Amino acid sequence: MERTLILIKPDALTRGLAGTVLARFEQKGLKIAGIKMIQLDDALLREHYSHLAAKPFFPTICEFMSRTPVIALCLEGLEAVEVCRRLCGVTNSRQAAPGTIRGDLGMSMQANLVHASDSPETAQAEVARFFKPQELFDYQPALISYQYASDER
DSSP: OEEEEEEEOHHHHHTTOHHHHHHHHHHHTOEEEEEEEEOOOHHHHHHHTGGGTTSTTHHHHHHHHTSSOEEEEEEEETTHHHHHHHHHOOSSGGGSOTTSHHHHHOOOSSOOSEEEOSSHHHHHHHHHHHOOGGGOOOOOOTTHHHHSOGGGO
């Protein structure tokens, strides 16, 4: 099974949508392997968004992401990275398809409710950035045989 990182962003927390967003992932059948609330500091933001550091909007992202704590999730499932990306929808919420988290709940490019890892390699690095090994759990959901065929588990 693959693991991925999701951050429930400050706009989702402020709007009271954290539970709604989390429920969308759970309803899909993704397993929560780790979950915690964390206040992002400058060092973590610089590391996490280093690929955007040269962009003119980088300071705005850092300011936005540090307004409130975020909820960090490590989700697990078959092809979890791609499944989560599809559930989230495209980055610009106004262009995201109905039925996606951003398409149903968002109106912004920046305040788009969630961050999702963009590849399995990025997911591994991001999960390690936000979670210590002892903060991740391996367990079998009781209904896994109804979520996956026997050859998918």
